[in-house]
Amino acid sequence: MKYKLGIDLGGTKTSVVVLDQNNQAVYNKRLPTPASNYAEILKTIKLLVNHAQQAIPALDAQTIGVGIPGALQQDNSTVKNANTQILIGKTLKTDLETILQRNVIIANDANCFATSEATDGSAKGHALVFGVILGTGVGGGIAVMGKPWAGPNRLAGEWGHNPFPFHDAEAKHRPCYCGKSDCIEKIISGPALSQEYFEQTRKHKSAKQIADAMAAGDPTAIRLFNDFYLNLAKALSTVINLLDPNVIVLGGGLSNIAEIYHEVPKLWGAYVFNATGKKTNIATKLVKNKWGDDSGVRGAAWLTDTK
Numbered sequence: 001m002k003y004k005l006g007i008d009l010g011g012t013k014t015s016v017v018v019l020d021q022n023n024q025a026v027y028n029k030r031l032p033t034p035a036s037n038y039a040e041i042l043k044t045i046k047l048l049v050n051h052a053q054q055a056i057p058a059l060d061a062q063t064i065g066v067g068i069p070g071a072l073q074q075d076n077s078t079v080k081n082a083n084t085q086i087l088i089g090k091t092l093k094t095d096l097e098t099i100l101q102r103n104v105i106i107a108n109d110a111n112c113f114a115t116s117e118a119t120d121g122s123a124k125g126h127a128l129v130f131g132v133i134l135g136t137g138v139g140g141g142i143a144v145m146g147k148p149w150a151g152p153n154r155l156a157g158e159w160g161h162n163p164f165p166f167h168d169a170e171a172k173h174r175p176c177y178c179g180k181s182d183c184i185e186k187i188i189s190g191p192a193l194s195q196e197y198f199e200q201t202r203k204h205k206s207a208k209q210i211a212d213a214m215a216a217g218d219p220t221a222i223r224l225f226n227d228f229y230l231n232l233a234k235a236l237s238t239v240i241n242l243l244d245p246n247v248i249v250l251g252g253g254l255s256n257i258a259e260i261y262h263e264v265p266k267l268w269g270a271y272v273f274n275a276t277g278k279k280t281n282i283a284t285k286l287v288k289n290k291w292g293d294d295s296g297v298r299g300a301a302w303l304t305d306t307k
């Protein structure tokens with residue numbers, strides 16, 4: 001097989017990529033996701049695959065990898081845990097196989113992200129990679145030896161809805177849409193930063209605008225980002241305790257904050273399990289993604305790699 005074909009079904013955009021035998025992207029296209037209409041989602045994917053086939057007549061991929069913001073049930077029958085909620089309970093794999101006349105491999109988008117970065121991204125060649133999407137939500141995915149690790153419950157890496165660890169006793173409780181409170185996602189996502197900024201200043205700013213304000217010397221923004229580095233360090237320390245990954249790679253909008261990569265590793269050692277009482281050196285590397293917004297769709301294409 002000469003080409004690999006991947007689809008990333010995101011909450012707002014759906015992308016296709018074709019990778020050639022050198023893993024160069026030779027075709028890329030994005031369309032808006034019709035997130036409230038399942039039949040239109042299927043049509044959008046079919047359209048993207050048709051466009052790719054027209055652009056690359058030699059495209060020979062008989063299997064397509066598809067990343068979704070959720071996971072399949074253990075028996076592959078239907079979708080569960082999708083934050084594009086129209087997908088929940090839908091027979092996505094068989095529906096896509098029917099309309100595309102190809103085999104379809106579906107995986108969680110954060111697992112696709114981790115796989116992309118572990119294969120030919122900034123965690124290339126590392127045995128155990130934890131990928132984190134830090135954006136509107138907080139998702140996690142695991143790649144082992146360059147392959148996604150979904151787990152028997154298809155829950156591996158679902159760390160954003162674990163309780164936030166080492167939480168201050170006096171911190172305000174943050175209810176989450178999942179029914180619990182104080183999930184990691186409620187503390188370190190973009191909306192969490194915006195909420196804190198609003199509560200302290202009564203001004204609405206996106207996470208990106210707060211980052212710009214930090215760079216311009218806004219004391220509230222500086223303080224909030226210092227809290228954010230500490231909170232991210234606390235949350236990642238539990239990943240290190242549990243998985244001890246070689247590399248943690250960050251994606252999503254907040255991964256563009258350059259300070260994260262030197263501030264967080266200074267802080268996480270205080271929370272990683274260590275009974276010596278002395279400062280220990282944490283060998284896990286914290287890195288920014290290589291492929292940006294394309295990482296998810298590249299990882300979907302890598303799902304079809306049989307090597």
Ligand SMILES: [Zn+2]
Pocket residue numbers: 160161176177178179180183185
């Ligand atoms: Zn939650």
